Amino acid sequence: MMLLAGILVAATASPAAAVPITSAGPLTRVEIGPLLNCAVSYAGDAQPQFFGDTACATLLAVGGTLFGPAVIPFGSGASPRTAFTAVSQSPVTGGGTSEDPYTIVTVVRLGATDLSITQTDSYVVGREAYRTDVTVTNSGTVPRSGLLYRAGDCYLQDSDWGFGSADPATGAVACVAGVDDGHGTTVGGPRIEQWVPLSPGSRFMEGYYHDVWSRIGAQLEFLDTCACDAFLDNGAGLSWSIEIPPGGSVTRSHLTNFSPQGRVPLTLTKTVDRPSVSAGGVARYTITVHNPNTVAADLASITDALPEGFTYRPGSTTGATGADPSVDGQGLTWEGPFVVPAEGTLSLSFAVTVGSVPGKRLNEASAESGSFVVLPTGPTAPVTVLEGPVPTTTTYTGAASVQYSDPVAVSGALLGPNGEPVAGRILGFVLGTQSASAGPTDVGGSASTELAVTQAPGSVSTVQAGFAGDDAYGRSSDTAGFSIEREECTLAYEGETRAAGGSPATLAARLGEPDLSLGDRSGKSVTFAVTGPNGEATLEAITDALGDASVSVELQPGTYGVEVAFAGDGFYLPCGTTTSTELTVMDAGPAKVTGGGHISAGGRTSVAFEVIRDERGLRGQLQVVARDPKGRFHAGDVLGFEVWGDTATWWGTGAWNGVPGYAFAVRVVDRGPPGRGGSDTVSILVLSPLGMTVYSSGGPQPLEGGNLSVR
Structure with a gap:
């Protein structure tokens, strides 16, 4: 790509200077801008790791507005964008060790909203990855939802082009440097620039850099896509859909990994040998380290964080070592070194005595490696501590009514005998003939679905x-009043707006709803009111399973108005079209359109065409040679043809650059011979088999260097 002017999306005053972490590396510089740009330099590379140095950023879409850095080099796709407001940025703290990493804390505000972001970036010298923790805080009184992005335009191994890779198991996505395979072909090499999620719920994207920024600009979540095998000017990143409660905050974390050897993170899993155990009983945990790399990995230590009240049973460790761990409160640490074989696993098992307090308990494991990133398990390996059934009270707390076919939020609260919340349990709901379950209940005893x-x-x-009920808590239930109301509906005219005289015109409509939760719309009677030169006529049709209704009627040439109405029934309220749709019935006699020349849309585009309708039927050809985007379209199949005065419209199918299955539509206006009455105009649209626009004239364009005739 070329660095062009105009990449400043939202003009702001010059922010304070960025704060860099500098070290012996291999990440010799990790720099965070006051508006949450990021820049990284890798030892031995001449250029930074992101295009223009700072084409790496944190962005947040909330309430229909995208917030982000004021400037992202060549990131105009991430727009419209409102710049963050800088609040504060700390100097670099810490010593660069795993116990005390180098750290930068940056705070920004999101315009006039009640939201702010506190971003903590940290780096341990000797590692190929740095960590980013993004905390979004809501100081308002209402919940807020948004899409959080961490993305960048890769400039890996001093090159703007590369391949991609993705790991659906971990959610990690990467740009991959290209290398010569020794035969003049560029293929994916070992070196990666990778985003590795540490928080659940992330989605990833790798592809053409502008497509990544544009999806952010459209405020859409990533869809776990990767143009992995394409060698292109690429970018990548992660997105999270987040909900921020009033007065609360949420944090999403990830690692940004830069590895010349293509080293990807090791992962940990944690299991327990039983789902529940009586208070004071014994459970056995197993920690497994997975190494997907093609080389062995060394671990310095393995650590486990036991649930409160649980204790390690001395002499119970087996697997990677038989030595007991050091114990610090609830933390257990087994000192290495341990070797995890290439493309293999290493396991460690140990026993604990569970606590005395009933409830569900989670466990968390992590590990340290000098040269590999190791992803912790997060809270996992649930075990429920049992102690006789405790009386409970269930209270229904959900909605009291809903419209037909809509989703309804049903919720409940489960409390103990003293009003204390009971967490980790499943609640059931019964509504007439329908039922659902929700849970486990949260720390407040609530569950919803x-x-x-x-x-x-x-x-x-x-x-x-x-x-x-279960072994620990007793059964309980609650009944509340509820009603199902008639649903609102929508009715849209979807029939013909132009029809040929002598043939029946198709009037059609679709009965729908103002939301996406659709009910049974079949068997509904829809009325079409047609007003024209000879007065008004009323026709009826019955909807099918999709809510579609249609009827055919023969009309004389002329202009008609069509309105559609549904009177309502036991399921739906009445609805109808809000405006009259104009239906033009045209004379379907012989007609012919010929012409050629060029138009100036997207550079010079040459066109030539001929369409004929006579006693032999409908036939014609279309040739389009475009410069921007570069391509050639040929069509020989004309599916429809309309002439109205000096205007002709036809459509059909053809081949774009030799590939069939593309659709086209053309409209021309004949202003007479050249020099009389103005320029003839041509409008062209070509769509791919998936409905994507591959060429558009951008509306009517003057025909130059030629002429056209509509007869």
């Missing part, structure tokens, strides 16, 4: 929430 209502309005009067 959505139920798509399919029952008729008026058929339900109550909803029930209940807990089935």
Whole structure:
């Protein structure tokens, strides 16, 4: 790519200077801008790791507005964008060790919203990755939802071009440097620039750099896509869909990994040998380290964080070592070195005595390596501590009504005998003939889910929430009033707006809903009111399973107005079209259009065409040679042809650059011979088999260097 002017998306005052972490490396510089740009230099590389040095950023889309750095080199696709407001940035702290990493804390505000971001970036000298923790805080009184992005335009191994890779198991995505295979072909090499999620719920994207920025600019989450085998000017990143409670915050974390050897992170899994155990009983955990690399990996230590009240059973360690760990509170540490074989695993097992407090307990494991990134497990390996059934109270806390076919939020709260919340349990809900479960209950004892209502309005009067009970807590339930109301509907005219005289015109409409949760719209009577030169006519049609209704009617040439209405029934309220749709019935006699020349849309585009309708039928050809985008289109299949005065429209299928299956539409206006009455105009649209625009004239364009005729 070329660095062009105009990459400043939102003009702001010059921010304070960025704060860099500098070290012996291999990441010799990790620099964070006051508006959350990022820049990285790798030992031995002449150029930084992102295009223009700082084409790496944190962005947050919330409330229809995308916030991010004021400037992203060549990142105009991430727009419209409102610049963060800088609040503060710390100097570099820490000693660069695993116990005390180098750290930068940067705080920005999101315009006039109640949201702010506190970003902590940290680096341990000797590692090929640095860590980013992004905390979004909501100081307002209402919950906020948004899309958080961490993305960059890769400039790997002093090159703007590369391949991609993705690991669906970990959610990691990377740019991959290209190398010569020794035969003059560029293939993917070992070196990577990788985003590795540490927080769950992330989605990834790797592809053409502008496509990555543009998806962010459109405020859409990534869809776990990777143009892995394409050698292109690429970028990549992660996105999270987040919910920020009022007065609360959420944190999402990841590693940015730069490895010339293509070393990808090691992962940990943690299991327990039983799902539940009585208070004071014994459970055995197993930690497994997975090494996907083609070389062995050394571990300096393995650490486990036991749940509160759990204790290690001396002499119980087996597997990677038989030595007992050092114990510091709830932390257990086994000192290495340990070797995890290439493309293999290493396991360590140990026993614990569980605590005395009933409930679900989670465990977390991590490991240290001098030359590899190791991903911790996060809270996992659940085990429930049991102690006789405790009386409970279930209270229904969800909605009291819903419209037919819509989802309804049903929720409940599970409390103990003293009103204390009971967490980690499943609640059941019954609404008429439908049922659903939710949970496990959270720390407040609450659980909720959505139920798509399919029952008729008026058929339900109550909803029930209940807990089935288990070894630790007793059964309870609650019943509350509930009603199902008639649903609102929408009605859109989808029939012909132009029709040929002498043939029936198709009037069509679709009965829908203002939301995406659709009910049974079949068998509904829809009325078409047609007003024209000879007065008004009324026709009826019945909807199918998709809500579509159509009827055919023969009309004389002329202009008509069509309105559609649905009177409502036991499931839906009345609805109709809000405006009249104009239907033009044209004379379908013989016609012919010929012409050629060029237009100036997207550079010079040459066109030539001929369409004929006579007693032999409909036939014609279209040739388009475009410069921007560069391509050639040929069509010999004309599917439809309309002439109205000096205007002709036709459409059909053809081949773009020799590939068939593309659709086209052309409209021309004949202003007469050259020099009389203005220029003839041509409008062209070509669509791919997937409905994507591959060429568009951008509307009517003057025809130059030629002429056209509509007869």
